[in-house]
Amino acid sequence: MRFLFIFFIAVPLGEMLLLFEVSDRIGSLTTLGLVVATAVIGVQILKRQGFATLTRANQKLQSGQLPAQEIVEGMLLAAAGALLLTPGFITDTIGFVLLTGPLRRPIARSVVRSGMVKAMGGSASGANFRQWSSGGSRQERPDGSNVYEGDYHEEPGSLPENERNPAADSDKKDQ
Numbered sequence: 001m002r003f004l005f006i007f008f009i010a011v012p013l014g015e016m017l018l019l020f021e022v023s024d025r026i027g028s029l030t031t032l033g034l035v036v037a038t039a040v041i042g043v044q045i046l047k048r049q050g051f052a053t054l055t056r057a058n059q060k061l062q063s064g065q066l067p068a069q070e071i072v073e074g075m076l077l078a079a080a081g082a083l084l085l086t087p088g089f090i091t092d093t094i095g096f097v098l099l100t101g102p103l104r105r106p107i108a109r110s111v112v113r114s115g116m117v118k119a120m121g122g123s124a125s126g127a128n129f130r131q132w133s134s135g136g137s138r139q140e141r142p143d144g145s146n147v148y149e150g151d152y153h154e155e156p157g158s159l160p161e162n163e164r165n166p167a168a169d170s171d172k173k174d175q
Contacts, residue, residue, distance in 0.1 A: 015087070018088065018090060019087075035089075042092065042095055043081065049099060054070075072108040084096070
């Protein structure tokens with residue numbers, strides 16, 4: 001808690017002092033232009049890095065692997081975006097460090113290895129997930145109830161008339 005207090009006091013004060021110093025040396029409009037330019041450039045890079053990370057995460061999911069590294073990288077990219085949109089050179093520098101793949105990936109890897117992020121069946125939600133071979137999944141809740149995810153369709157004649165879903169029949173008529 002003490003760290004956050006110092007961080008939220010020290011960083012803005014440092015940003016202001018640095019902005020004043022840079023403004024004295026190169027001019028206030030040029031300084032403002034630099035701050036805006038770093039934000040615009042950073043957001044453009046952030047989009048590309050975000051899509052690349054999302055693509056890698058989808059590829060891992062398709063192959064049945066947990067994309068833990070990509071999830072942590074996504075969180076680091078979100079932090080980078082917030083830092084880049086915060087006016088100042090210190091936050092922009094930290095944001096660009098988190099935005100750079102060769103620097104972000106080792107940070108994410110060390111976070112995953114440290115165990116700071118819990119994988120499947122983590123204690124935060126208390127849920128255990130299982131993958132079924134049919135492509136559906138089942139989530140067991142702490143209260144013992146189950147939630148099933150998947151697709152289904154009714155085959156004609158599979159249910160007696162009194163058990164049919166009238167809403168599904170009306171949907172078929174509309175098509």
